[in-house]
Amino acid sequence: MTRPNDLLLEMQRRMLRIRRFDERASKMVKRGEIPGTVHTSIGQEAQVVGSCMALADGDYMTGNHRSHGHPIGKGAALGPLMAELVGKANGVCGGKGGSMHLADFKVGSLGESGIVGSSIPIATGAALSAKVLRNGRVSLAFFGDGAANQGCLYEAMNMSSVWGLPIVFLCENNQYALSTPAHTVTAGVIATRAAGFNMPGIRVEDGQDVLKVYDAVKTATDRARAGLGPSLVEVVTYRFNEHSEGLRIATDYRNPAEKEAWLKRDPVKMFRTYLEEQGVADAAMLDAMEAEVMAEVDASVQFAEDSPYPELSVAFKDLYTVPFGVTQ
Amino acid sequence: MTVMSFLGAIGAAQREAMEADPRVIIMGEDVEANVYGTMGGKSRADKGDFLQMFGSDRIRNTPISEEVMVGAAAGAAMTGLRPIVDLSYSSFLYMAMDQFVNQVAKNRYMFGGQASLPVVFRSAMFYGLNTGAHHSDRPYPMFMNVPGLKIMVPATPTDAKGLLRTAIDMDDPVLSFEACLLWGLKEDVDEGEFRIPFGVARTVRAGTDVTIVAISTGVHVALQAAAKLEAEGISVEIIDPRTMVPLDSEAILNAVARTGRLVIVDPAHTTCGAAAEISAIVAEKAFDCLKAPIMRVTTPDTQIPFSPAIEKQLYPDAAKTIDAVRKVMAGRSRGAA
Secondary structure (H helix, E strand, O other): OOOHHHEEEEEHHHHHHHHHHHHHHHHHOOOOOOOOOOOOOOOOOHHHHHHHHHHOOEEEEOOOOOOOHHHHHHHOOHHHHHHHHHHOOOOOOOOOHHHHHHHHHHHHHHOOOOOOOOOOOHHHHHHHHHHHOOOOEEEEEEEEOOOOHOHHHHHHHHHHHHHHHOOOEEEEEEOOOOOOOOOHOOOOOOHHHHHHOOOEEEEEEEOHHHHHHHHHHHHHHHHHHHOOOOOOEEEEEEOOOOOOOOOOOOOOOOOHHHHHHHHHHHHHHHHHHHHHHHHOOOOHHHHHHHHHHHHHHHHHHHHHHHHOOOHHHHHHHOOOOOOOHHHO | EEEEEHHHHHHHHHHHHHOOOOOOEEOOOEEEEEOOOOOOOOOOOOOOOOHHHHOOOOOEEEOOOOHHHHHHHHHHOOOOOEEEEEEEEEEHHHHHHHHHHHHOOOOOOOOOOOOOOOOOOEEEEEOOOOOOOOOOOOOOHHOOOOOOOOOOOOHHHHHHHHHHHHHHHHHHHHHEEHHHHHHOEEEEOOOEEEEOOOOOOOEEEOOOOEEEEEOOOOHHHHHHHHHHHHHHHOOOEEEEEOOOOOOOOHHHHHHHHHOOOEEEEEEEOOOOOOHHHHHHHHHHHHHHOOOOOOOOEOOOOOOOOOOOOHHHHOOOOOOHHHHHHHHHHOOOOOOOO
């Protein structure tokens, strides 16, 4: 697989954008600056970015409650995302979506979902339109190990396979559905379920390595674009933070030794080391990238602060194309 | 004009839309075999069928997987297609409730207007045909409780053709509830393209003493009742809302202002049904016009039994409607002791 240097550097930049954005969002939740909660992608950046970078700009993507990383990984501007988290009028969804329901159609992000598994059929439909309209696009559905036990996934895998749809089913296996260990509620290996639907199933054991994720997903998107149909890619990864920010669970459901081992495999730090070792960039260049990303995150917070809150009338907007009744 | 059945009119609207716009596709169980109204002509042999006319890319038999069928149609609509989904029986919509409520209805709103959802979900209400509880539902009221969906309930071939064409051309998601008891109903229908707007009720029959708002098969029940009541000297006006969302409440309120009496014939269940909503609107906005309490003729809150001996009695019929009209006619005038 060819991976030019600018692609490698863009991977690191996008992983950093997710890391710093989510670190800031986490702080803002704790300070009460973001209402409700957020689910961070900290620790899962390689899995997110490796997948997103294997997509072309015009390709489609849907996601889930662990939501910020997906549009950021696909190249969305940070300001409107941060403004959305705060509930402001200049948010990417005008303040009506919030953290769990981000969407940025400009970059092919068709929407995150607060209902586990619920966006998988939407991604399947985007693949259907790509096939019927013959526009060469590919669709990717992000879902977790929890959603791997939702029926709609298997309806979608079956229909995609019989129709030869250009879609990648991307399982982000962070090994816990909130506090429930995946292996206690999941029979067998998720990736092997692909065989039952006559499609390739690939398991990326080291989901902290962005290149391993990228190569696996790129194989799947190339296959989809060539008209060879869907694939299932399962990426094993780990979330570094709690399920959601501010959540306190009395029992320590994650083994401390396990957690410590995974924390050592920080995808952002690992890839920085790789880039330096391979001579793709030196420390000064990577420090400059860090500073640029920090400035971008700072600017996104400023953008959110400068944005007004939506008027109450906005609560009645966008329900229908032409307003009627209370939406008038 | 040509004589069309209700089902033929549905087929004609779909054929017109398929011919007019290559982004329109039909997907559902058994659509290749033209089972539920996808056929425009009298037979495959005489008019050619949709599969022959439009090809397998646009006429898609789906697996029996309602959840992905509904969600994929929404996703396809969000990315440039204009799908018509044939869900066959209305009771099957429940299999896809998450997709209807959390995706179809919410995506345009929740994403701040970024998503457009030009998609139509057709389903047939098989009540009155001894198909038992799993096939006899009239579920449009529960979807009236979900903001973001539009709902059509045509009662005639003309309305079925004109409303369905509007629905397919519209950028909002529409649920079409088609009563099977009406499938064979025939009338003269314009074979050319025409569209009937949503949210505009039809005055089925003019009258001065009492207004009946009637839904779906309720329109035909009301017509039978009105003919009999006329012989008794009671003049009945019948209003068919045709779409439940948007609802032409203005036409209903104006009618009640004229007659002062309201009976609603709605084949759905009583509690939180369409009749309940219409009653509430009239009670809130036209209470002063009412000369008698509002009467509902609905299906009582029980499930539908299979046995032909005990099914049909549950639905609104002419006798129950006549009874309700007599009651409102006997109702005390305002101010009377």
